[in-house]
Amino acid sequence: MSTPPLPGLSRERHTSPSAPNAVRRRPNVYRVLSRVLIAVLVVVQVYPLVWLFLSSVRTEQDFASANPFSLPTSFTLDHFARAFDHADLGRYILNSLIVTLGADALIVVCGLMGAYAIQVLGFRFSNAVRAMFLLGIVVPVQIALVPLFIDYAKVGLLDTYPSMMIPLAGFGLPMSLYLFSSFFGYIPRETYEAASLDGAGPYRIFARITLPLSVNTIVTVVMVNSIFIWNDFVFANTFVLSEGLKTIPVGLQNYIGAMGKTDWTATFAGVCVTVTPLLLVFLVLNKAMIYGLESGATKG
Template sequence: MTGAVATVDRTPSERRLRIARMTSTAIVLVVLLIQTYPIAWIFITSLRTPADFAGSNPFSLPSELTLDNYVRAFQDSDLVRYFLNSFIVAGGSIILLTALSMMAAYAIRILGFRGNQVVLALFLLGIIVPVQVVLIPLFISYSNVGLLDSYQALILPMVGFALPMSVYLFVSFYGFIQGEILEAAVLDGCGPFTAFRRIILPMSTNTIVTVAFVNAVFIWNDFIFANTFIFDQDLKTIPLGLQDFIGAMGATDWTATFAAVSVTLVPLLLVFLVLNRAIIYGLESGATKG
């Protein structure tokens, strides 16, 4: 770009192109600021002293940095407990989801059977089902069998609603696995179970990362299921616990609230920054190859 800027434009159309490029870049950068500044602002504010936050323009840079807000955030709430619950629910859901959708896709796309396209279509319809429609029936069933206030109450619908997209992603990935590999395995005496374990599973790593992460975002952040099925303080997941914290401390201890919000953002942020290539790639190919 620097070379292009330094050279004199030879024709009016080159000049026009250059101006268009600069305008596009400027617009993209402004939107970039809109997309990222609010998140940065949460972290910056979490490092301010309460006096600094109250006294000066809350959007200016802090005059001094402190970690006290984080200490108070942990002291004043059950953040650790919420984290533990969220890890159990998200971990359980994701292991179950990945295993079930990978297996189902294997049966649908590779083993094949009469009516496999119908089964796939029924799964795909689930993509457009709004979660609200299952809240009342699940609430009633849960209270009948005593499952309200349990991890399972959250894991079941989270996996159910994540299955359609995950099955779809695995099915489209298995479409790229070459038949010869499996034929060779069959000639070597592989049955359907060995073929799955020895061939399909090792080849699926990238898709597993995409499926696991994309769903981790939705499951980790879930609010509506937790808000409907969990009342016990000891079973609250992070979004619910954070909402409690905001309700209780939001008006009194601003900076500690910002610290609590920051803490809850960190796990997904870390995973995303480490794996962002694989995740974005998986999303792009999932959506564009369909």
């Protein structure tokens, strides 16, 4: 004699096929909307670069007569040679490279050590010190120009590489310290305790554990700050007085001729030459940068 199925079981059998479908429909809508949003952001970010490269290879007549935003009808590479003739573009690239590497080195060293002392070692009022560093994010760059110019003139730092590196590193340090300290909070405390039980001191723990684990975060900090340092105009234009120390943004002013006339095609070619190295480095290291941002934002 067979027993009738329980009402609860029969209800589950009837409702179970529809439940997964309802669950599946919702993520599909979110996924489509997210992909559309990502596509729009990609177009907004990539289109200016594509337009820049296309404008650098079109002839002057084509750029002046046709719609500047239309596809080029004729191509030439003469603008790149003229870009080097208008100014010492190679020197500007070298100066920007020196300033970027020097400021990045200061940011990484100070950010790593500061975050290690605040987050890992810990001390009294460490949270207050972290808050004071983070206040530097809201400080405008412009208010530091006049005091720094006066101080540099007194100590003889005007028209030198350090006059650009020091303020760039100072304004890039707060966010970098926050990224490093957030990542250090992600490392389990048991790892440090085990190293301490084995007799490792704070310097050895930093060199053997913290520093190797922070490679991706270092790449992230370097790339994020390099973009702003490479494109800096304010500090270079204020503290650099000689032609031989001009960086790329300041040196591109030499493409402005008499009566304010600008050689736009040569300017676009010069910008392409200066942007390409940074763009290639970013494309090579983008995975490490994304991982560093994700790991640095896990705990805060």
